[in-house]
Amino acid sequence: MAAEGEATRVHRTVAGGNYRDLVEIRLWDVVAEPGALAVAGPGARVHETADAVFAAGPDGTVMIATGVRNAEDLTVSGPFPRLIEGRLTGGDGPPLHVFARLPDGCLTLGTARVTEPARRRGVLQRLDLRLDTPLPEHLLGLTEIGEPGADWLDLLPDDPLAAMERFAADWWDAPPTAPAEVTDRLPEALRVFQRAVAGRAESGSLRIYPEPVPGGPEGTLVFGEAGDGTFELLMDAGVDDPAVYYHGLSDRPLRERERLGRYLLLSVLAAAAMDGPAAGGMAFVDRAQARRIVAPLRRVPLRPLRWPSARSRIYAGPDTIALVGEDDADWFEVYVGTRSRSSLRRLRKLGLDWASFHEEIDEINEG
Known part of the structure; x- marks a missing residue:
């Protein structure tokens, strides 16, 4: 499900945790979760929160989210590990690469930035983010979060x-x-x-x-x-x-x-x-x-x-x-x-x- 877009060169994770063979992941590609997490670079630390899986490494921060609210925006809920919170709210941190989880893999959404951190009594509860490249309409239906039960x-x-x-x-x-x-x-x-x-x-x-x-x-x-x-x-x-x-x-x-x-x-x-x-x-x-x-x-x-x-x-x-x-x-x-x-x-x-x-x-x- 690839479309034209800017390519990101990453290492691919193989058995045993080694990193080999540069591969290209383009915007809107669907990749396996290990390939998405590998965008963060060798030795990345993986964390899970309520709505997402994060990897923090030398090449950037990766977030695999449950879905998006619309073509540009997504929200993730905490509590957040201190390392992830620091990277996402600390100003000029490494780039944030976002993927949306699909039944058959992770859809590459490109980079994103935090627009509003929501805190309660000093504790980070939620992050609102905006994608740098909006999703095309034909992909939005695959990744949009519905509200069943709410x-x-x-x-x-x-x-x-x-x-x-x-x-x-x-x-x-x-x-x-x-x-x-x-x-x-x-x-x-x-x-x-x-x-x-x-x-x-x-x-x-x-x-x-x-x-x-x-x-x-x-x-x-x-x-x-x-x-x-x-x-x-x-x-x-x-x-x-x-x-x-x-x-x-x-x-x-x-x-x-x-x-x-x-x-x-x-x-x-x-x-x-x-x-x-x-x-x-x-x-x-x-x-x-x-x-x-x-x-x-x-x-x-x-x-x-x-x-x-x-x-x-x-x-x-x-x-x-x-x-x-x-x-x-x-x-x-x-x-x-x-x-x-x-x-x-x-x-x-x-x-x-x-x-x-x-x-x-x-x-x-x-x-």
Whole structure:
């Protein structure tokens, strides 16, 4: 897939880490990852971040990115190794050579420059970059980063049901296993759940019934239960968007902060973080570690769930869902589910003491 462009002469990496045989890599060539990293020169140090692989060597800095935002711009998220941060933000450093990862190799994008480093409390969180040579239109579609699993956030807080439908379609590959007939007697939120989500979010943590049943205290209906049987989910009868209660977590039914429509969306997101099938894990972390986990994510603009922790906030990105549960001021119970290898690499590099960690990602759609 080569096109006319300025050629860069590099060494090609061979088995054993030796460098032999000068080869040419031209703009828009597709090369194997070792060939792309070799542009940095002999003895280059390789680092991985959330969105990219870097090589820093005597001939320059190489970045293999997940993709680009448009024909000229791309963004990569940290945390960044100190060497890479220094090279990219230190002024007159060595040239930055950029490649975009494709299924069959790395597309040569030429050189780029940093346009805006984003810091939070002095820590570099994100870099916005601009390519020196814009991508031609016929290549843009191959490298452009879509936003599956993230555009639903823009529908909140006003339309949680449409957000639930869009998230479910993006996140799970398998179709829903809704009942053959979804009765009109159900509240609208449960109808949407059954048609778009049922079966996909079934997990060991929480189960939503196909149809509510009588039996709750004070005339409430039971519409779900915890996987371990510790509580039932109740809702008021005869209301289209009823209040939601936990029966079994306290002496009296405990009312959830959000009503049924928003609660069901939050429960679906919680299942994505806690129960897969995405890769990820669970950890107990301090406040600083929790901030690092959610740094590249957006907070879902709804009130916290009361379960699995007293205040369970959810954060989301195009390929990651995180639930951060707070029971006291010092420690947090965190669950993370991710569908991409770049986010999985980032989670591994955070240095957390994971209570559980699942890395199987072979069948995950990486977009």
